Amino acid sequence: MKLITAIVQNDDANKLIAALRESGFSSTKMSSTGGFLSSGNTTIISVVEDGKVDEEIEIIKKICKVKKKITAAIPPSSFSTVGGYLPQTIEVTVGGAVVFVTPIERFEKI
Template identity: 40%
Template sequence: MKLIVAIVQDKDSQHLEANLVKANFRATKLPSTGGFLKAGNCTFLIGVEEEKVDDALAVIKKTSHTRSQYVTPTFLMPEAASSMADPVEVQVGGATCFILPVDKFVRF
């Protein structure tokens, strides 16, 4: 048994939730906030059998997309406020997944 901890952008979370259900994966969805842009994320906790990990990751990969977003450099580096005023493009989104071993799984 493995636990997949998948952190995705809010924009992808409902679509991912629906696709996980269609693929017969159970998940717990937790609201979270990213540290980089302080943007809303969702963290999914997905318990899967070891042989189904790649199937679950395929659903996550298919559903979670990267995007370009413009931010002001003062948001990224407050110390640069006076020297840089033009917005810069950054990549956001996608999914960050951690796969952890599960010693015991119990459902009540």
């Protein structure tokens, strides 16, 4: 058995959980916060049989696509916002998923 831990954007979480459920996978949803852009993330964990790992990862890839987002550039802390500093916007890549697959020695659903 394997533990699949997927860190995804909040925007993708509910759709991913629904797609996993439709394919017979159970999962647990946990809220989390990412360091980059301090954006909200969701961590989804699931325990699957060894032979089902690739199937679940394919579902994650299908739902959690990489996207472009326009955001304000954060000035260095030495900048003062006094004096009319206007932040510039930048395009960043967000989305996708970070997936960890960990061997499970024992699993019990009580």
